[in-house]
Amino acid sequence: MKQSSIPIHTRKEAPTDEQSKNARLLLRNGFLNKHASGVYEFLxxxxxxxxxxxxxxxxEMNMLGAQEVLLSALQNPEIWKKTSRWSGDTDEVWFKTSLNSPQVASEDTRKKEKKTGGSELGLGFTHEEPITSLMATxxxxxxxxxxxxYQFQTKFxxxxxxxxxxxxxxxxxxxDLYSFxxxxxxxxxxYEKVASAYMRIFERIGFKDRVYRTYASGGLFSEFSDEFxxxxxxxxxxxxxxxxxNIALNKEVYTDAVIKKLxxxxSDLREAKATEVGNIFTLGTRFSEALECFYTNEQGERVPVFMGSYGIGPARILGTLIELYASDSNMCFPESVSPYTVHIIELEGGKEVAQSLYELLINQKVDVLYDDRSVRAGEKFADADIIGIPHRMIVSTKxxxxxxxxxTDRITEETQNLSPQDAVAKAREVIQYVK
Amino acid sequence: MKQSSIPIHTRKEAPTDEQSKNARLLLRNGFLNKHASGVYEFLxxxxxxxxxxxxxxxxEMNMLGAQEVLLSALQNPEIWKKTSRWSGDTDEVWFKTSLNSPQVASEDTRKKEKKTGGSELGLGFTHEEPITSLMATxxxxxxxxxxxxYQFQTKFxxxxxxxxxxxxxxxxxxxDLYSFxxxxxxxxxxYEKVASAYMRIFERIGFKDRVYRTYASGGLFSEFSDEFxxxxxxxxxxxxxxxxxNIALNKEVYTDAVIKKLxxxxSDLREAKATEVGNIFTLGTRFSEALECFYTNEQGERVPVFMGSYGIGPARILGTLIELYASDSNMCFPESVSPYTVHIIELEGGKEVAQSLYELLINQKVDVLYDDRSVRAGEKFADADIIGIPHRMIVSTKxxxxxxxxxTDRITEETQNLSPQDAVAKAREVIQYVK
Incomplete structure (x- = not known):
């Protein structure tokens, strides 16, 4: 991609109302825009x-044999009443639709008739109820x-x-993945297969040896859950x-009884601050009983299905990578999740060679961002430093x-001069390693 | 994919409350589940x-040079008030969040403190306002x-x-695509490039010569818009x-004045019923003026950006394909949008050959669904008929x-007996044609 064709620009300063490092950087490098408090747009x-x-x-979900679906954000209150999670009395964080929302009739009558209201609906903050209700049939x-x-779906x-x-x-x-x-x-x-898949995911994403499977509260469902x-x-x-x-405990379950049990x-435990990037729950039969998700076993008895649920937030992972690997003026993404793998920076006298290198890399199916903009070298470097692409190729008269x-391999910080052919070979080596 | 590993089953009967052919078939063949009125889940x-x-x-969007983004569903009322589209007085079809939604504070105080309310937010039914507001910066x-x-984003x-x-x-x-x-x-x-891209999209999807670029009302924005x-x-x-x-007019602009103008x-016009699968609008400066999306021109003057917006609903396309190509007990998808390209149906005596054919096709990267289930032949055929995969390979003693x-090529309805090698060659031929 030619950088001149991306109509989004970096910012010199982070907005003053953002305290977190992740948002400050992601707003500066043009990855995100803030739409409202707690609401971001992906650029x-x-x-x-x-x-x-x-x-x-x-x-990794497909490797587990899980099937991908896409449930709805709008939620029918009826099924949530059956599990007592509609009221919002416990841990629920509902957005619900207003009964004052204007409602419009179908095409034919749209111009003649205008209504307000309709029934109240929720916006799903999780999906145990609809998936259990679906699978019951x-x-x-x-x-x-x-x-x-499993699904990749927008929660509110x-x-x-x-x-x-x-x-x-x-x-x-x-x-969110659900098992039956x-x-x-x-x-x-x-459950254990998912735990292993999660560790593989986090390794592939680039968290290296920083991830711990951690005992945490099971909430309403069971004694423990596992956090990553x-x-x-x-x-x-x-x-x-x-x-x-090689295990950890969340502070919330750090009691003498639990430590003994495990x-x-x-004296072997050390305290650390940590960010949760995934969690897995044994749900048991709480949802299947309430929503009548039963099966007939080999003895001919009707019994409730035994369930689990397993979450990961991709944007939270992106934020955690920034918190780990960025300073206020520099970032280097792991290759597997960098927006592009190679960043060509064309400086004075480099246009012709840069352009031909770009075409060679595109032909080799390398993900490449090409800074072809007519701006100062200092601005190009400052932008490249916060955009965070790990492999940099500078083309200039020099x-x-x-x-x-x-x-420059920004991960090892090694720099070398390469012929265009060797640069292409290097890029091919890098992408083979990533896949 | 082995059919036995998909935990969703077909239904013998469509739900009685569904009138439309598309929903009846898509609920029967296990493509969809209905969660609430007007709310479907994708299986x-x-x-x-x-x-x-x-x-x-x-x-096709990338070929236009458009950049993909992902804006938010939750909408800040402030920007919509600037264009007078918050009130819902005209054509707006808002869902808004209820002020009675329970609200939860951050982790630390989550257990101590519970609030209700927060400010009212909208759920985007279109995204002119946030994209204009973004691009203004x-x-x-x-x-x-x-x-x-452009983006693929959930509208409400x-x-x-x-x-x-x-x-x-x-x-x-x-x-939704927006141009500046x-x-x-x-x-x-x-605008004309997008119109051509739309025609290519609809051709690739399989609408053949049934698509007409159609003059329609420009709504609040301009004299005409173009519908497909x-x-x-x-x-x-x-x-x-x-x-x-080779043009058409929507009934809403079918007046003597318009006919004359065009x-x-x-006497050359024939009437037909039709379904809109895409529309494109010239927005002009209505949004850029209201949201201060200005630029400095070559003469040094600050002038508003001239905008367009361009929509396609992928699910509506799926529904239209069903309306066009299905009966109540039979469907055949165009290859480009079929869930799988080849459907292997294993009957009695066919297990070994079917299994090895499946593996050969997987190795050739053919999208293949393999009906390995232990059910009657009649059930397999009835299911395959409504699932709608265009290339069928039956393996049995016979x-x-x-x-x-x-x-069987279900598009031409030609059937032939092939060796496993020739069947693989046939499948390769088919997928090359699709890409």
Missing amino acids: PLGLRSLNKIINIIRE HISSYQHLPCSL RNEARAKSGIMRTREFIMK AKNKEEHNVF QVVCDAGEDVIYISDKK GIDV SINEGGIEY | PLGLRSLNKIINIIRE HISSYQHLPCSL RNEARAKSGIMRTREFIMK AKNKEEHNVF QVVCDAGEDVIYISDKK GIDV SINEGGIEY
């Missing part, structure tokens, strides 16, 4: 990174189990104080890590005199 | 078709123009009577077609005795 570069994160997650026999379905949560940039927003895409099993034993097998916590100074959570056992020695292209 | 097969439609549109000079941005419209299945729903993904130009002349050039109408018995619109001039002879595989 071309930000959407590319988001979609790369989504595609890594999708590949498809699962009837033990032969239909186990099975699992009426957060009063959205203060952590894109870590906690009022509207966000969530990957005959019993707890069958459920546990799938990334150790990070800006984290909202406090966890206690046992390096010996067989950990308190680089051409020294061999052709000045290539 | 695995339906989502695959929807995504194929989306990807065709995306490719990025466009400042004539050097930034022309440019265009509070339709009182959603009666046409997925043709008119209260929540749906829309491709220096003046009307520059706008017109892009598919001639279809179930259509909600009436259009008048001039075969001589230089058409009334087919093996006659050469290997009974292959």
Whole structure:
């Protein structure tokens, strides 16, 4: 992509009302725009990174044999009343539609008739109720189990104080996976497979050895849930890590009884701030009983399906990457989630070589951003530093005199001069490594 | 994909409350589930078709040089008040959030504090206001123009009577493209390019020669807009077609004055029912003036940007394909948007050959659905008929005795017996043709 064709520009300063590092950088580098408190828009570069994160997650969900669906944001109150989650009395964070919304009749009568109202609907903040209600009509026999379905779908949560940039927003895409099993034993097998898939996802995304599977409160559903916590100074959570056992506990379950139960020695635990990037829950039969998702087992008895739910927020992952790897004026994305893999920066005297390098890379299917803009070199470098593409190829009179292209691997910080052919070979090597 | 691993089943009967052919079939073949009136969920097969439609549109948008973004559903009332579209007095179909929605504070105080309310927000039914507001901060000079941005984003419209299945729903993904130009002349050039891209999209999707670019009311924005109408018995619109001039008029602009203006002879017009699958609008400066999206021209004057907007609803396209090509018990999708390209049906005695054919096709990257289920042959055929995959390969004792595989091209209705090698060659030929 030629940078001159992206009509979004970087900003010199972050907005003064943004406290979090992630939002400050993502607003400066043109990945996001802030529409309202806790509501962000994804611009071309930000959407590319988001979609790369989504595609890594999708590949791992498909490997689990889960089927992709797309449920609705608008929620019918009736099914939520059955699980007592419509009222908003417990942990629910509903947005509900106003009965004063103007309502319009179908095409024929649109001009003659105008109504207001209609029934109140919710905007889904999670989707256990609709997926259970759906599967109640498809699962009837033990032969239909186990099975699992997932989606990338927009959730709405009426957060009063959205203060952590894109870590906690009022509207966000969530990957939510739901599993249906005959019993707890069958459920546990799938649950552990998901936990492994999550660790692979976080490794592929570039969190390296910073991720800990962490015991956390099971909420209304079971004793524990598992969170996936990334150790990070800006984290909202406090966890206690046992390096010996390679497990961690969220502060919320850090009690003598739990520590004893897990067989950990308190002196082996170290405290760390961390950010949750995923969580998995054993739901049991709470939803299947309330919504009549039953099956007939091999003995001919009708019993409730045993469920689990598994969430990841792709935008939260993007925010966590910024918190980990950025300063206020510099970012370097892991290759797997960078908006582009290679950034060509054309400086004075470099146009012809830069243009031909760009075409060679496009032909090799390398994701490449080409800064062909007529702006000062200093502005190009400042922009490239915050956009965060890990492989940089500078083409200038100087680089051409020294061999052709000045290539920098921003991850290792090594720089070398390469001929155009070697630069293409280097880029091919990089993309092979990413896939 | 093995059919046994998709946990969604077909239905023998359509729900009695669905009048439209598209919803009846899409609920029977397991593409959709109905969540509430005018609210549908996309299940695995339906989502695959929807995504194929989306990807065709995306490719054509990228060819125009438009950049993909993802704006928010939640809408800040302030910008909509500036264009007088917040009140809902004209054509707006707002859902707005209720002030009684429970609101939850950030993590720390979540358990201590509970609030209700917050400010009222809208759920976007279109996105002229936020995109103009965004671009007002990025466009400042004539050097930034022309440019265009698009998205696939979920719209919400509070339709009182959603009666046409997925043709008119209260929540749906829309491709909306917005263009920004220096003046009307520059706008017109892009507008015509989009019109050509739309015709290519509809051709690739399989509407063949049924699509007419149709003069329609320009609404609040200009004298005319252009609709893309598919001639279809179930259509909600009436259009008048001039075969001589290869243009059409929507009934809403069918007046003597307009007919004269377009230089058409009334006797050349034939009436037809049609369904709108896309529309394009010249917006002029209505939004840029209200939201201060100005640029400095080559003469140093600050002038408003000249805009256009361009919509397509992918689910409406899916519904139109059903209306055109389905009966109550049979459907055949165009290859480009079928959930899978090839459907292997394994019958008695065919397991081993079917399994190895499946693996060969997967290796050749053919999109293949493999009916490996232990159900009666009649059930498999009835399901395959309504799922609508255009290329069918039956493997049974009979087919093996006659050469290997009974292959049917359901578009031409030709059947032949092929060796497994020839069946693979046939499938490769088909997918090359699709791309």
